[in-house]
Amino acid sequence: MEYPVQIGLPQILLFILFVGGLVLLISSLMGLAGGRRVVEYVDEEGIRRYKRRRRHMRPGRGIGGVLLLLLAVGILWITSLTQSYLGLTGEIQVGRVHATTIEGIPHLMSLELTQYDQHGNTTADKTYLVKGDQWMLEGNMLKFPGWLNLFGLHSGYKLTRLEGRYEDVNLEAKGERSVYELNGGDGQFFKTVYKQAWSSPFVEAAYGTAVFLPADGMTYNIYASQAGLEAKPAK
Structure with a gap:
């Protein structure tokens, strides 16, 4: 996190x-x-x-x-x-995604995911084979109360999962899935805080967030803010 x-x-x-x-x-x-x-x-x-x-x-x-x-x-x-x-409203770039379909094989993409820390340093760069028409990147968010912002502490974030989605609802329900765990998944810490966030004076909210887009061959920068994950085309 x-x-x-x-x-x-x-x-x-x-x-x-x-x-x-x-x-x-x-x-x-x-x-x-x-x-x-x-x-x-x-x-x-x-x-x-x-x-x-x-x-x-x-x-x-x-x-x-x-x-x-x-x-x-x-x-x-x-x-x-x-x-x-x-x-x-502030944003921190947490990753970059480049996904392309594989010619001759429907519903399959090659996806390169680059992850960054809060200082912009690369922490992981890996290519995945993902089944589906769209890729979905998921993460966890911990929102801190405003008084902790005074000391420079903002939302905590963690990328936890990469998976594929089908545009067709029937395939989404019955088709083969690709799911990859990132950074240890949810982890016990988030699970504990998620259950106790409503009563904790140090955590205002704990929630999951996701962003998904088609494998269109474009490169997207992934940003995290208190609103969740967001994808923007790389310039």
């Missing part, structure tokens, strides 16, 4: 701002709750003595901490709205 992480200067500055406000607020509260402090002084006879004085809260530090926290929360909220939108 790939988890695209995008951490830049805005996330770092927001984190520093949040921590700074939190430190100021905690420091002020500790000063108030610290009770009494020991003060050294010299009495009229020149003898060094000690006495306890009640600590006083520093209003400026407390107010400064609260203001910084409110500022950080406000900026985080605005950034959440912005990055959630970018997360929904």
Whole structure:
């Protein structure tokens, strides 16, 4: 499962701002709750003595901490709205498909599938014989809540299966099938999260997605976004 992480200067500055406000607020509260402090002084006879004085809260530090926290929360909220939108519309190329029919053999194609990681590096490049008139690439998606987008974490994706489809419904029901597992298939992790996604604070949704097209000899780039898989003709 790939988890695209995008951490830049805005996330770092927001984190520093949040921590700074939190430190100021905690420091002020500790000063108030610290009770009494020991003060050294010299009495009229020149003898060094000690006495306890009640600590006083520093209003400026407390107010400064609260203001910084409110500022950080406000900026985080605005950034959440912005990055959630970018997360929904952003795309990451995860593969490339080139499929051609085999002359003289109906309902059979030769398909080359190239897979990429989130950085655009090739992780696999393999050719398959696929029965059918169309190819279908399937995958799993994990959608994270908006507050995790603040830290640069967007949807998790994984290509899991390649198979063929027939245009004729009767062949689709009774014809020979070609199914290839990719990257270990669904895996236990996705199966567990899929069942618990509705109750998890860290996963907003877990679902399967697929894209299919005819074996027309064209090359298609496969992209993943929070909306699922999408195929676009390669330029």
